[in-house]
Amino acid sequence: MKFFTAFLATETNTFVSVPTGRGSFEEYGIYHGDASTRAARGYGVFPLRLREMLAAEGHQMVESLLAFAQPLGRTVRSVYEELRDEILDDLRRAGKIDGVILALHGAMVADGYDDCEGDLISRVRAIVGPEVPIGVELDLHCHYTRLMHESSDVIVAYKEYPHTDSMARMMELARIVVDAAEGSVKPVMAVHDCRMVGLWHTTREPMAGFVRRMIEAEKIPGVLSVSLGHGFPWGDVPEAGAKLWVVTDNNPALAATVAQQLGKEFWALREAIGAPVMALEQALAQASQVQGGPVTLADVADNAGGGATSDNTYILRNLIDKGIGSVAIGAFWDLGAVQLCSDAGVGATFELRLGGKCGPASGDPVDLTVTVMGVRHDYTQSGLESEGGVRTPLGTSAWVRAANGVDIVIISRRSQTFSPDLFTGLGIDLASKQLIVVKSAQHFHAAFAPISKKVLYVSIPGAKSYDFANLPYRARDLNYWPRLEAPDFTEGGPAMTHTPTRAAGEFHTIDGIRLHLQRSGPMAGTTGLPTVVIEAGAGTGQALYGRLQHELARKYSVVSYDRPGLGWSERDSAGPIDAVRNARRLHALLEAAGITGPIVLVGHSLGGMLSRVYAGLYPDQVAGVMMLDSSHPDQSWELVASTQALLEAERQKRIQFQTQGTTPAELAMIQAMFGDLPQVIEQMVATYRPEVIDAVLDELRGLGNVARQTAASPALGDRPMAVLWVATPVPAGAPDALRETQEKWPGFQKDLAALSSRSHIEQIPEATHMSIVVMPQFVARIVSVLDAMLDRSVAAA
Numbered sequence: 001m002k003f004f005t006a007f008l009a010t011e012t013n014t015f016v017s018v019p020t021g022r023g024s025f026e027e028y029g030i031y032h033g034d035a036s037t038r039a040a041r042g043y044g045v046f047p048l049r050l051r052e053m054l055a056a057e058g059h060q061m062v063e064s065l066l067a068f069a070q071p072l073g074r075t076v077r078s079v080y081e082e083l084r085d086e087i088l089d090d091l092r093r094a095g096k097i098d099g100v101i102l103a104l105h106g107a108m109v110a111d112g113y114d115d116c117e118g119d120l121i122s123r124v125r126a127i128v129g130p131e132v133p134i135g136v137e138l139d140l141h142c143h144y145t146r147l148m149h150e151s152s153d154v155i156v157a158y159k160e161y162p163h164t165d166s167m168a169r170m171m172e173l174a175r176i177v178v179d180a181a182e183g184s185v186k187p188v189m190a191v192h193d194c195r196m197v198g199l200w201h202t203t204r205e206p207m208a209g210f211v212r213r214m215i216e217a218e219k220i221p222g223v224l225s226v227s228l229g230h231g232f233p234w235g236d237v238p239e240a241g242a243k244l245w246v247v248t249d250n251n252p253a254l255a256a257t258v259a260q261q262l263g264k265e266f267w268a269l270r271e272a273i274g275a276p277v278m279a280l281e282q283a284l285a286q287a288s289q290v291q292g293g294p295v296t297l298a299d300v301a302d303n304a305g306g307g308a309t310s311d312n313t314y315i316l317r318n319l320i321d322k323g324i325g326s327v328a329i330g331a332f333w334d335l336g337a338v339q340l341c342s343d344a345g346v347g348a349t350f351e352l353r354l355g356g357k358c359g360p361a362s363g364d365p366v367d368l369t370v371t372v373m374g375v376r377h378d379y380t381q382s383g384l385e386s387e388g389g390v391r392t393p394l395g396t397s398a399w400v401r402a403a404n405g406v407d408i409v410i411i412s413r414r415s416q417t418f419s420p421d422l423f424t425g426l427g428i429d430l431a432s433k434q435l436i437v438v439k440s441a442q443h444f445h446a447a448f449a450p451i452s453k454k455v456l457y458v459s460i461p462g463a464k465s466y467d468f469a470n471l472p473y474r475a476r477d478l479n480y481w482p483r484l485e486a487p488d489f490t491e492g493g494p495a496m497t498h499t500p501t502r503a504a505g506e507f508h509t510i511d512g513i514r515l516h517l518q519r520s521g522p523m524a525g526t527t528g529l530p531t532v533v534i535e536a537g538a539g540t541g542q543a544l545y546g547r548l549q550h551e552l553a554r555k556y557s558v559v560s561y562d563r564p565g566l567g568w569s570e571r572d573s574a575g576p577i578d579a580v581r582n583a584r585r586l587h588a589l590l591e592a593a594g595i596t597g598p599i600v601l602v603g604h605s606l607g608g609m610l611s612r613v614y615a616g617l618y619p620d621q622v623a624g625v626m627m628l629d630s631s632h633p634d635q636s637w638e639l640v641a642s643t644q645a646l647l648e649a650e651r652q653k654r655i656q657f658q659t660q661g662t663t664p665a666e667l668a669m670i671q672a673m674f675g676d677l678p679q680v681i682e683q684m685v686a687t688y689r690p691e692v693i694d695a696v697l698d699e700l701r702g703l704g705n706v707a708r709q710t711a712a713s714p715a716l717g718d719r720p721m722a723v724l725w726v727a728t729p730v731p732a733g734a735p736d737a738l739r740e741t742q743e744k745w746p747g748f749q750k751d752l753a754a755l756s757s758r759s760h761i762e763q764i765p766e767a768t769h770m771s772i773v774v775m776p777q778f779v780a781r782i783v784s785v786l787d788a789m790l791d792r793s794v795a796a797a
Contacts, residue, residue: 013307035066106142118147190255192263301462325404516568521553537605539696541567546680565695576702597621616713632748721756
């Protein structure tokens with residue numbers, strides 16, 4: 001059998017403004033299918049061991065990209081897309097694949113992508129199809145997302161922090177994927193949202209005991225794997241937070257039961273498992289009471305492994321000011337200082353300005369008189385996988401000595417401190433020190449604890465706040481412990497066993513507004529067919545078109561999106577809707593998602609007018625238009641004022657739904673209509689928020705202007721067009737404006753069909769203005785008409 005593998009990992013601290021660029025990956029090497037041979041003493045050991053395992057069982061491995069970057073801020077969009085697309089291109093070239101094994105991080109965020117891993121996995125799924133097992137290894141500081149869950153067959157996370165078991169988890173994952181490919185197991189997963197944010201070391205009880213508890217649960221017949229994703233607290237994305245998931249052999253009920261039980265047990269430990277972080281003064285006082293040192297202090301806030309720049313001077317300045325000596329501290333990332341020390345050479349004494357260079361979180365530089373004690377080029381330290389021989393590159397590095405025997409390590413490749421050989425390899429005798437200060441949160445522990453009389457964790461002003469209750473989240477919700485003592489578990493307490501409802505899809509920032517887009521079906525450009533873009537009706541989120549998108553995606557690449565303030569998208573401060581502005585934003589949104597054309601616009605109600613304006617602005621991209629009971633620029637807009645009063649009542653219904661759980665009849669009806677598509681119901685319920693009404697009003701207030709812009713748009717010429725419409729009976733006592741509009745409705749639809757010389761017009765019997773896009777029989781007719789429209793277009797061409 002043939003298995004495909006790739007490795008792409010970085011961890012994103014979204015509170016850090018410094019981006020992760022290509023250079024951050026190049027520091028560790030970007031390998032194009034050859035890491036197992038060229039970097040076997042680095043991260044290439046992972047594909048190497050995987051290749052050896054598969055070969056021993058007679059299997060073939062196709063090795064793709066390997067790229068790793070130290071954590072920092074958001075990854076530059078073009079860098080992520082370049083690395084992602086190389087993996088996807090390699091997968092296409094690989095031909096028939098029996099299984100996919102991906103080594104990712106789980107907390108990688110790029111400009112326009114809150115969930116890089118979910119984006120990558122979903123695109124892999126689109127290439128290999130539903131039958132090929134996809135396995136993913138994640139760092140335990142991951143954001144476990146719905147898109148990852150739905151696109152993978154099995155996900156396994158490290159159990160240990162520090163991550164001393166990453167190779168073991170890789171082998172565990174590979175075993176499950178191979179067995180799934182051979183048909184001996186069928187992995188299924190269930191996940192429990194713990195509603196917790198924090199940092200939990202597995203080197204102490206009771207977390208060490210909870211790891212043993214997970215391992216014990218894996219002995220239950222039918223259970224294949226148990227993982228606890230701790231989450232990454234400094235990643236402000238919608239699906240952040242701790243989640244526990246269980247993989248079983250085709251037994252979803254067992255997976256849910258075990259996940260729920262273990263999730264409850266983890267929740268019960270919440271007060272006892274936090275990192276014992278203290279202020280510097282307290283740590284120094286405790287260290288001074290320890291005789292015969294060394295005592296190791298962890299500078300957790302300046303940890304490169306969490307996205308910090310590792311040049312914060314707070315602890316160093318305090319040590320110097322207090323006259324505390326017999327200290328080893330490192331590693332400071334300071335390219336200029338390293339260069340000066342290297343040029344001066346061993347034995348040179350001079351004034352050195354150190355650290356405090358990368359921003360406010362770095363503090364101020366420290367001016368010291370130092371003597372260069374050692375310089376090493378191409379320097380490395382032992383990594384976490386010591387048995388595998390992994391070495392972490394540090395570049396040119398220097399050891400300098402300041403007053404009172406304060407020995408400082410400075411590096412030119414940013415890294416947290418993993419191992420004592422970061423110091424000893426330059427010549428520093430750690431056994432003679434009273435204090436060792438490491439810029440690391442926990443990965444140092446495995447190697448430093450055995451040589452330390454005591455280990456203390458120090459929180460200082462820096463890039464990583466440990467005040468988890470007050471982290472300045474904007475994207476993720478605030479329904480978590482410790483911000484709330486009793487967070488809301490939407491299924492009645494810690495028994496929730498499904499991923500919490502979050503936006504299904506992706507976000508892109510356009511004109512400073514975070515817009516939501518959801519794609520489904522084959523990848524755009526892979527079928528020879530245009531991408532179908534759904535333009536929703538007035539005040540309507542894309543989730544309402546979930547059935548239509550679902551059915552169209554059986555054949556077409558389909559995109560829907562939320563206009564500003566609707567669904568999951570941020571509200572626009574520009575006021576009433578403007579059709580030209582909307583078209584330009586949609587065009588930019590599609591480009592941001594990599595969709596450049598050709599497209600077919602499917603517009604419902606107001607979406608029909610918006611589609612006309614878009615087609616007029618971008619005629620070369622639009623291959624056709626379908627209008628579903630579309631609005632017409634000449635219809636009456638006099639009803640807007642009365643509608644606004646109704647919407648205020650709707651706002652109150654939504655407030656009651658959120659605060660009291662009272663489900664209004666309208667929402668209950670929608671839930672019944674989508675009973676076979678629970679993921680659509682989840683999205684609609686999650687976006688049934690009172691603040692959406694403000695965006696609905698913005699759209700209603702702009703209808704007259706949109707009508708004028710639509711009337712000024714050019715006709716479609718010979719581009720294919722389909723107009724499907726419904727005849728809505730006018731109730732007795734209806735306003736004259738409504739009666740007049742409905743009487744003219746058939747003529748309006750004929751006018752729309754006349755916009756193209758190749759149009760099809762059809763009334764859909766028994767449908768209503770809304771049911772045409774939600775009821776299965778009417779959606780099936782829409783798909784059939786769209787197929788015929790495009791078939792005729794191909795024949796005519």
